[in-house]
Amino acid sequence: xxxxxxxxxxxxxxxxxxxxxxxxxxxxxxxxxxxxxxxxxxxxxxxxxxxxxxxxxxxxxxxxxxxxxxxxxxxxxxxxxxxxxxxxxxxxxxxxxxxxxxxxxxxxxxxxxxxxxxxxxxxxxxxxxxxxxxxxxxxxxxxxxxxxxxxxxxxxxxxxxxxxxxxxxxxxxxxxxxxxxxxxxxxxxxxxxxxxxxxxxxxxxxxxxxxxxxxxxxxxxxxxxxxxxxxxxxxxxxxxxxxxxxxxxxxxxxxxxxxxxxxxxxxxxxxxxxxxxxxxxxxxxxxxxxxxxxxxxxxxxxxxxxxxxxxxxxxxxxxxxxxxxxxxxxxxxxxxxxxxxxxxxxxxxxxxxxxxxxxxxxxxxxxxxxxxxxxxxxxxxxxxxxxxxxxxxxxxxxxxxxxxxxxxxxxxxxxxxxxxxxxxxxxxxxxxxxxxxxxxxxxxxxxxxxxxxxxxxxxxxxxxxxxxxxxxxxxxxxxxxxxxxxxxxxxxxxxxxxxxxxxxxxxxxxxxxxxxxxxxxxxxxxxxxxxxxxxxxxxxxxxxxxxxxxxxxxxxxx
Amino acid sequence: xxxxxxxxxxxxxxxxxxxxxxxxxxxxxxxxxxxxxxxxxxxxxxxxxxxxxxxxxxxxxxxxxxxxxxxxxxxxxxxxxxxxxxxxxxxxxxxxxxxxxxxxxxxxxxxxxxxxxxxxxxxxxxxxxxxxxxxxxxxxxxxxxxxxxxxxxxxxxxxxxxxxxxxxxxxxxxxxxxxxxxxxxxxxxxxxxxxxxxxxxxxxxxxxxxxxxxxxxxxxxxxxxxxxxxxxxxxxxxxxxxxxxxxxxxxxxxxxxxxxxxxxxxxxxxxxxxxxxxxxxxxxxxxxxxxxxxxxxxxxxxxxxxxxxxxxxxxx
Numbered sequence: 050x051x052x053x054x055x056x057x058x059x060x061x062x063x064x065x066x067x068x069x070x071x072x073x074x075x076x077x078x079x080x081x082x083x084x085x086x087x088x089x090x091x092x093x094x095x096x097x098x099x100x101x102x103x104x105x106x107x108x109x110x111x112x113x114x115x116x117x118x119x120x121x122x123x124x125x126x127x128x129x130x131x132x133x134x135x136x137x138x139x140x141x142x143x144x145x146x147x148x149x150x151x152x153x154x155x156x157x158x159x160x161x162x163x164x165x166x167x168x169x170x171x172x173x174x175x176x177x178x179x180x181x182x183x184x185x186x187x188x189x190x191x192x193x194x195x196x197x198x199x200x201x202x203x204x205x206x207x208x209x210x211x212x213x214x215x216x217x218x219x220x221x222x223x224x225x226x227x228x229x230x231x232x233x234x235x236x237x238x239x240x241x242x243x244x245x246x247x248x249x250x251x252x253x254x255x256x257x258x259x260x261x262x263x264x265x266x267x268x269x270x271x272x273x274x275x276x277x278x279x280x281x282x283x284x285x286x287x288x289x290x291x292x293x294x295x296x297x298x299x300x301x302x303x304x305x306x307x308x309x310x311x312x313x314x315x316x317x318x319x320x321x322x323x324x325x326x327x328x329x330x331x332x333x334x335x336x337x338x339x340x341x342x343x344x345x346x347x348x349x350x351x352x353x354x355x356x357x358x359x360x361x362x363x364x365x366x367x368x369x370x371x372x373x374x375x376x377x378x379x380x381x382x383x384x385x386x387x388x389x390x391x392x393x394x395x396x397x398x399x400x401x402x403x404x405x406x407x408x409x410x411x412x413x414x415x416x417x418x419x420x421x422x423x424x425x426x427x428x429x430x431x432x433x434x435x436x437x438x439x440x441x442x443x444x445x446x447x448x449x450x451x452x453x454x455x456x457x458x459x460x461x462x463x464x465x466x467x468x469x470x471x472x473x474x475x476x477x478x479x480x481x482x483x484x485x486x487x488x489x490x491x492x493x494x495x496x497x498x499x500x501x502x503x504x505x506x507x508x509x510x511x512x513x514x515x516x517x518x519x520x521x522x523x524x525x526x527x528x529x530x531x532x533x534x535x536x537x538x539x540x541x542x543x544x545x546x547x548x549x550x551x552x553x554x555x556x557x558x559x560x561x562x563x564x565x566x567x568x569x570x571x572x573x574x575x576x577x578x579x580x581x582x583x584x585x586x587x588x589x590x591x592x593x594x595x596x597x598x599x600x601x602x603x604x605x606x607x
Numbered sequence: 608x609x610x611x612x613x614x615x616x617x618x619x620x621x622x623x624x625x626x627x628x629x630x631x632x633x634x635x636x637x638x639x640x641x642x643x644x645x646x647x648x649x650x651x652x653x654x655x656x657x658x659x660x661x662x663x664x665x666x667x668x669x670x671x672x673x674x675x676x677x678x679x680x681x682x683x684x685x686x687x688x689x690x691x692x693x694x695x696x697x698x699x700x701x702x703x704x705x706x707x708x709x710x711x712x713x714x715x716x717x718x719x720x721x722x723x724x725x726x727x728x729x730x731x732x733x734x735x736x737x738x739x740x741x742x743x744x745x746x747x748x749x750x751x752x753x754x755x756x757x758x759x760x761x762x763x764x765x766x767x768x769x770x771x772x773x774x775x776x777x778x779x780x781x782x783x784x785x786x787x788x789x790x791x792x793x794x795x796x797x798x799x800x801x802x803x804x805x806x807x808x809x810x811x812x813x814x815x816x817x818x819x820x821x822x823x824x825x826x827x828x829x830x831x832x833x834x835x836x837x838x839x840x841x842x843x844x845x846x847x848x849x850x851x852x853x854x855x856x857x858x859x860x861x862x863x864x865x866x867x868x869x870x871x872x873x874x875x876x877x878x879x880x881x882x883x884x885x886x887x888x889x890x891x892x893x894x895x896x897x898x899x900x901x902x903x904x905x906x907x908x909x910x911x912x913x914x915x916x917x918x919x920x921x922x923x
Contacts, residue, residue, distance in 0.1 A: 118879075120698045121698075121699065121700060200662075203663075208663075260700045260701050275871045276875070277876065278869060313867050316767060316867060325771070325779055489882075495647065498647060
């Protein structure tokens with residue numbers, strides 16, 4: 050009746066358990082037959098005990114409940130973070146990035162970069178094989194990168210990580226050379242992500258479609274991927290080329306990982322507390338405290354690097370075309386109270402456009418802005434919004450100071466809606482009429498495309514500050530990307546920073562962060578975080594730099 | 608050609624015509640609806656993080672024929688659909704037909720076990736309570752009303768909370784094995800059983816009030832045999848008119864059931880397709896539902912003849 054995930058070679062345990070189950074089961078059946086109604090509760094409880102027993106011996110299979118599904122499992126042709134989470138166990142990367150953002154060897158033992166970041170030479174490790182037994186050599190790496198660059202592959206995110214590549218060559222079996230038209234510094238960070246993980250060319254060549262399978266050289270092998278249900282991974286016993294940041298070498302401790310898609314938060318929580326799952330993601334903020342109080346459970350939180358969840362002010366139209374109105378809005382939002390109201394103190398209010406764990410995050414920008422209602426009122430008076438209507442909102446030439454926050458109601462969480470309502474309440478004091486416009490996915494795309502919004506909100510996860518280019522470069526004004534503030538003043542600095550030296554980049558990204566805040570292109574809200582709840586028997590979870598859990602070092606107590 | 612074969616041929620052609628007309632109508636209405644609602648198919652195609660320059664966007668648009676005029680897209684779509692090719696899903700990047708066939712297996716398992724269970728419950732309920740056992744009848748009709756008014760969603764969570772989280776009898780999860788099918792099938796079947804039970808009981812009570820019931824009883828036939836062999840036939844006719852409603856609630860219910868229980872299937876991909884405006888998949892799913900609907904209705908028409916001898920011989 051119950052699915053048992055037995056550890057390989059645990060025959061003793063299973064024999065013993067089978068024996069016990071039989072002796073348990075006989076009296077149960079007997080009781081049920083003889084004294085049905087009276088004994089029913091007793092029969093229930095003994096069946097329950099048998100199940101408890103089976104579950105505690107679940108062995109070294111980690112059952113992980115996911116709140117989101119992914120439609121494509123090939124990391125090269127999707128930007129899905131769930132695909133990244135699953136595939137991190139299946140494909141290896143050329144380089145690894147440790148939690149402190151330093152780069153470590155992985156498939157590449159060493160690498161050389163020339164002075165102006167236009168030429169990268171990678172020296173590959175020897176003896177690495179894919180799970181289909183074919184060798185991972187320089188040709189295999191070249192095949193993967195060429196495939197991503199080929200427009201026919203229709204890769205979008207992975208391709209954007211590679212930047213303006215000129216050529217990929219493999220002069221010998223163990224050397225890969227990547228050259229650029231113009232300097233490009235973010236390559237190593239891009240290569241460390243699962244989206245640029247190396248897959249088996251033998252598999253890629255013969256696969257008709259790569260959307261539901263992936264063959265890599267990682268510590269786990271994908272046994273099954275079922276859309277709308279989950280994925281099943283099993284360990285590779287001969288794995289011996291883990292990333293340099295890992296705590297151990299050799300095969301993984303876990304025998305298998307089963308990712309289960311359970312979109313209902315209450316179902317995920319119930320499955321975790323009843324021991325059917327050992328870990329779940331996307332813990333609702335309201336439940337985090339009660340889970341933490343449970344002595345069998347732990348809650349692990351990791352702050353995302355990248356763009357904080359922020360309100361982006363559309364600088365191209367309406368009241369927000371005026372910098373004074375934007376600055377007034379920024380000063381009118383009581384970020385700390387709003388975040389506390391929506392997230393029960395479980396998330397940190399943001400102080401900058403970049404999250405603290407992002408490379409070149411500048412802590413000094415925090416002092417450039419903050420709640421200041423007096424200043425907000427002064428700025429609005431200066432900008433000509435001095436009159437007020439009967440409802441208390443400011444007006445100018447008979448027009449009310451209304452701004453519209455457009456969001457996709459299917460992807461925005463209830464807590465984020467609460468947060469938006471708290472912001473609405475807070476800016477009303479300065480005379481802003483903030484309207485919340487929930488729309489569906491298609492409506493969101495249509496309105497951002499038609500420039501029919503004043504505010505939008507989102508976050509991006511990436512440890513590399515080049516993510517700022519995706520959000521503030523004029524080439525990515527919708528529909529081409531996520532520059533919803535429709536800013537073009539930062540293009541020059543963003544372009545220069547792509548290939549500059551480390552010191553130059555630090556200076557440039559510092560200036561960019563400052564300008565984004567002082568020009569009030571955004572109102573940063575909170576540092577988005579990945580929240581995992583797990584049984585206390587799960588140890589050794591480490592974090593990838595995209596704030597997703599890594600399972601290579603993880604283990605489960607019996 | 609003997610007359611009977613000719614008649615059969617004519618019958619077949621007429622019904623094939625009906626099927627095609629329904630499918631064409633469904634395809635056209637969905638096509639218009641999908642094109643009318645706002646959205647950008649290319650942004651779905653780029654997969655999640657929408658980072659793509661103009662050149663990349665036009666490659667994708669061309670590859671999926673989205674740069675063609677609407678009429679051409681429509682004509683092409685119908686042409687391909689005629690030979691059973693519904694194109695590629697935007698977000699899954701796989702042939703729609705393959706996706707639907709794949710998803711149909713777990714959904715059929717779920718739907719058929721739920722239907723079977725619902726039928727058993729409803730028939731037992733109707734036979735036991737129609738026109739007798741007033742107290743049981745009152746209790747059961749109350750329960751039926753409650754089940755009909757409760758969302759499948761909630762029933763599913765309640766079942767899970769009791770039988771999976773508390774008692775540990777059944778696993779929560781996915782598509783693995785029979786044990787994982789039990790709770791979803793019960794959740795989906797309860798509202799169906801309630802609906803069927805009410806209609807069957809009414810039908811049965813009506814049949815038992817007719818003079819033939821008295822005739823049968825005077826022949827000395829037992830009460831159960833009367834109900835099962837004679838009464839149920841009349842009641843079954845009433846139920847078969849409900850087929851459309853039942854089919855709709857099975858399809859709608861499967862979306863909710865599959866979501867709560869994390870099962871893959873038609874419900875999940877339907878939800879996903881509509882949510883992301885995945886036009887080829889939406890169109891494929893609508894065509895599939897229309898086809899299933901037409902076929903089931905034809906089967907029911909044929910089934911009438913089996914149930915009710917009075918209808919035989921009147922037609923061709």
